[in-house]
Amino acid sequence: MIPRYSRPEMVSIWEPQTRFKIWFEIEAHAADALAELGVIPKDAAKTIWAKASDAIFNVDRIDEIERETKHDVIAFLTHLAEIVGPEARFVHQGMTSSDVLDTCLNVQLSRAADILIADIDKVLAALKTRAFEHKMTPTIGRSHGIHAEPVTFGLKLAYAYAEFTRARERVVAARKEIATCAISGAVGTFAQIDPRVEEHVAKAMGLAVEPISTQIIPRDRHAMFFATLGVVAASVERLAVEIRHMQRTEVLEAEEFFSEGQKGSSAMPHKRNPVLTENLTGLSRMVRAYVTPALENVVLWHERDISHSSAERMMGPDATVTLDFALNRLAGVVEKLLVYPANMQKNLDRLGGLVHSQRLLIALTQKGASREDAYRLVQRNAMPVWRGEGDFQSLLKKDADVKKYLSDKEIEEQFDLAYHFKHVDTIFKRVFGAS
Numbered sequence: 001m002i003p004r005y006s007r008p009e010m011v012s013i014w015e016p017q018t019r020f021k022i023w024f025e026i027e028a029h030a031a032d033a034l035a036e037l038g039v040i041p042k043d044a045a046k047t048i049w050a051k052a053s054d055a056i057f058n059v060d061r062i063d064e065i066e067r068e069t070k071h072d073v074i075a076f077l078t079h080l081a082e083i084v085g086p087e088a089r090f091v092h093q094g095m096t097s098s099d100v101l102d103t104c105l106n107v108q109l110s111r112a113a114d115i116l117i118a119d120i121d122k123v124l125a126a127l128k129t130r131a132f133e134h135k136m137t138p139t140i141g142r143s144h145g146i147h148a149e150p151v152t153f154g155l156k157l158a159y160a161y162a163e164f165t166r167a168r169e170r171v172v173a174a175r176k177e178i179a180t181c182a183i184s185g186a187v188g189t190f191a192q193i194d195p196r197v198e199e200h201v202a203k204a205m206g207l208a209v210e211p212i213s214t215q216i217i218p219r220d221r222h223a224m225f226f227a228t229l230g231v232v233a234a235s236v237e238r239l240a241v242e243i244r245h246m247q248r249t250e251v252l253e254a255e256e257f258f259s260e261g262q263k264g265s266s267a268m269p270h271k272r273n274p275v276l277t278e279n280l281t282g283l284s285r286m287v288r289a290y291v292t293p294a295l296e297n298v299v300l301w302h303e304r305d306i307s308h309s310s311a312e313r314m315m316g317p318d319a320t321v322t323l324d325f326a327l328n329r330l331a332g333v334v335e336k337l338l339v340y341p342a343n344m345q346k347n348l349d350r351l352g353g354l355v356h357s358q359r360l361l362i363a364l365t366q367k368g369a370s371r372e373d374a375y376r377l378v379q380r381n382a383m384p385v386w387r388g389e390g391d392f393q394s395l396l397k398k399d400a401d402v403k404k405y406l407s408d409k410e411i412e413e414q415f416d417l418a419y420h421f422k423h424v425d426t427i428f429k430r431v432f433g434a435s
Helices: 008-013 016-036 042-052 059-069 072-084 086-090 097-133 153-178 195-204 220-247 275-289 291-296 309-336 341-348 354-366 371-386 392-398 408-413 417-421 424-432
Strands: 138-143 146-152
Touching: 008 097, 008 309, 016 042, 016 059, 016 072, 016 097, 016 195, 042 072, 042 086, 059 072, 072 086, 072 097, 097 153, 097 220, 097 309, 097 424, 138 153, 138 341, 146 153, 146 354, 146 417, 153 220, 153 424, 220 275, 220 291, 220 309, 275 291, 275 309, 291 309, 354 371, 354 392, 371 392, 392 408
Parallel strands: none
Antiparallel strands: 138 146
């Protein structure tokens, strides 16, 4: 985790103290269940809670023990025994390390997902506000980066709103899939521990029972979780790139907020660069980079190996912390985005009405021209305008072949900008609902 791109709430989920606290809770809840089943004394379970529930675990001490044992869970259990005393012999009865590690990881990922869902809500709120603000602000739609037909800036933001609505639904689904608990012992057979212990721990930790584990929780769940984060990151970048393009000097339809005292370049004092959205592009790449190892972690040897472990120690915190930061940065960019409707109109008019070519094409066919002839007539009048050699509407009115089908008034009618926006309300209702 890089402090520059980290937010405290998400970082805290992955701190050693938090991890050891979750490990303890898993062990203590398991002890409660074992006590109820008569496997260990009830007083022992109570002592475990009493001695360690409020403990601040000594991370340095655990690291010291691990340097000797070369095993992180054993190091933790040894330190826990130092805190609890003799009753610690009843901790971890019938359990294996993966019961603790996998259940803890899924608790952490579930908590991280809750933060990410809240982050997406911030993005959605910002997009909705700005979309309605610019619902009918005309701008040019582009295909292949080239002027196509008019849209509104509100529609551009509505596209993003719909996409992040889907992103939210995916993260909610991914959270549900990842939120499972396994306390099934070595190779997952429950030979040394009753399945009712797993049920108790799962309920206590806010998780579902893993239907079948092979000593580990199946990693297809984790692959889907990180793949979902990768898709969300792609959506972040999609919107970031759109804003970057709009901020180009030749376009300047919108730009990132530039604060008082901000500097854009160490060499050129005039620069106002899209640094935040460029940053979002980079961060999105990093989140997506963890999708491949998550997929490869699905393939493990027999009932378990730990080839996934080292990758997960990095990808768990890094992917969630990075996406959390990126989503919050994106929400801020949208909230403060500077929008220039006059420049949008200027760019819209730049091609002298060529953006209405499809309307002319359709009008000619409706008047009896074949589609091939109509296309040829419109294109031959469009190309001179493309080269800066005249006005589209004027050229059409002077074209005798066009005039066989359309009067001057009918030609003029095809240049009505409002025509393109007649269904904006319908689209907004689909995206945002009746409200």
